[in-house]
Amino acid sequence: RLYRAERAELRSREDQLRYDRAQLARTVPFRYSNSNRFSLEYELEAVGASGVESVELYGSVDAGRTWKRWGADPDRKSPFDIETKGEGIFSFQIVVLGNNGLASPRPLPGDAPDIAVVVDQTIPRTRITSARYGEGDRTGSLIIRYECSDDNLMSRPVAIAFSDSMDGPWTTIAAGLRNDGLYVWPADPKLPPKIYLRVDAKDQAGNTGSYLLDQPIATGGLAPRARILGFRSR
DSSP states (O other): OHHHHHHHHHHHHHHHHHHHHHHHHTTSOEEEESSSEEEEOOOOOSOOTTOEEEEEEEEESSTTSSOEEEEEOTTSOSOEEEEOSSSEEEEEEEEEEETTSOBOOOOOTTOOOSEEEEEOOOOOEEEEEEEEEOOGGGTTEEEEEEEEEOTTEEEEEEEEEEESSTTOOOEEEEEEEOSSSEEEEEOOTTOOSEEEEEEEEEETTSOEEEEEEEEEEEGGGGSOOOOOOOOOOO
């Protein structure tokens, strides 16, 4: 029962995170970071002759439903250095207090942020599911099937490479592939007798996941083949 309750709570958090992200994506620019330390650049506008007393940062971890003061920029000059606790979607607004006592509005519950930063330190999950010789009109090609999953994948996240050793060096077969799970690789006559395959996947935060197919593939199977069927005297 405890396990089921924990799983239900996890699914609920994941569903809420997806909902929050969809809501923010309509109007708010997104940025991505694989570190929980980053900086926000800002520009002061309509300050006036009296100058600035304080530049404060307000943050939200629930898409703007609630806001909390995160601190003030000590030198009141861009950028604003930030450190978050772990991963997540963090929304921000800058509030400026002038020396004349006037201040820009502090965010209220439900207000849209100026920017949202996705802190993502999770490596994409990827693997090669099969690598087979092609048949029919794909004879002479290697049919590579792969899987890749991550919440923040790039639009073309996948790269495939080969080497004659598990330790490399690696030669790129193709890069910038869509995550559609299939690549047909025409044979190269200069391939070594046996090769290893590797697939890499990159997300928008810069995390890269890799998978190495540790069983070598004999490239002789890609060459044209024929067999004698019988004999006829003349």
